Amino acid sequence: MTETIGWVFIIGGVAFNLLGCLGLVRFPDLYNRMQAATKSVTLGTCGILFGIFLMTGFSAIGIKALVVILFVLINLPVASHALSRGSLQFGVKLWRGTIRDMFTEDRGGRSIIETGEGEEK
Amino acid sequence: MTILIVVLVLGAFFCLYRVLRGPSIPDRAIAVDIMAVIFTCITALMALRYRLAYLLDISIALAVISFVATLALAKYLSGRSLDD
Numbered sequence: 099m100t101e102t103i104g105w106v107f108i109i110g111g112v113a114f115n116l117l118g119c120l121g122l123v124r125f126p127d128l129y130n131r132m133q134a135a136t137k138s139v140t141l142g143t144c145g146i147l148f149g150i151f152l153m154t155g156f157s158a159i160g161i162k163a164l165v166v167i168l169f170v171l172i173n174l175p176v177a178s179h180a181l182s183r184g185s186l187q188f189g190v191k192l193w194r195g196t197i198r199d200m201f202t203e204d205r206g207g208r209s210i211i212e213t214g215e216g217e218e219k
Numbered sequence: 220m221t222i223l224i225v226v227l228v229l230g231a232f233f234c235l236y237r238v239l240r241g242p243s244i245p246d247r248a249i250a251v252d253i254m255a256v257i258f259t260c261i262t263a264l265m266a267l268r269y270r271l272a273y274l275l276d277i278s279i280a281l282a283v284i285s286f287v288a289t290l291a292l293a294k295y296l297s298g299r300s301l302d303d
Contacts, residue, residue, distance in 0.1 A: 108223065111260070112223045112226050112227060115260060116226055116227070116229065118230070118253070119230035119231070119233035120233060122234055122237050122249075122250060122253060123233045123236055128246055128249075132245075132249050135250075135253050139253055139257070143256055146263060146264065147263055150264075157272070158272035159272045159275060163263060163275060165279060166263065166279055169279060173286035174252070174286075176286075176290075177285075177290060178249065178289075180294075181245055181289055181292065182245075184245070184297040185293075187298065188244075188245070188296040188297065190245060
């Protein structure tokens with residue numbers, strides 16, 4: 099029974115990872131791509147590792163899988179947040195369908211939403 | 220088990236497309252970061268398949284190293300030095 103639940107977690111995690119990588123290809127903008135990829139890949143990786151923990155119990159593999167869950171759950175959202183903030187200050191343009199850019203408005207700067215022409219596809 | 224690893228490698232190829240094609244530097248950086256996490260998943264599944272516990276040490280090392288690299292690049296992009 100525990101093994102079956104572990105397989106469900108692993109297969110769901112692999113599906114989330116694949117969809118996250120597909121979002122990395124398909125979305126139109128750096129920030130859209132970043133949030134699609136990091137959120138679903140974090141969830142999928144934690145699913146796979148928790149499934150491995152359920153299948154092996156408190157053995158060496160299970161304990162190390164829990165440690166990797168802890169690292170991934172802290173590292174990936176923090177790295178994504180810092181990188182998106184840094185690239186917004188670096189001047190990477192937002193998608194032209196974006197409605198508001200509150201980060202730049204709060205600092206009183208000119209917004210950097212992309213304007214029609216020069217669309218990369 | 221093998222088909223799951225093949226699906227994850229397909230996702231890593233999607234990330235590789237973004238690394239080669241990406242229009243800006245942070246695109247490539249986040250794609251390399253996601254690719255490192257996908258390799259973490261692949262080594263964890265191989266550790267489950269062959270029952271080798273030491274393969275998960277590679278997973279821990281990959282997660283930590285990609286985190287440090289991405290933070291250093293984020294510091295560089297926002298125009299500050301590393302000890303700021």
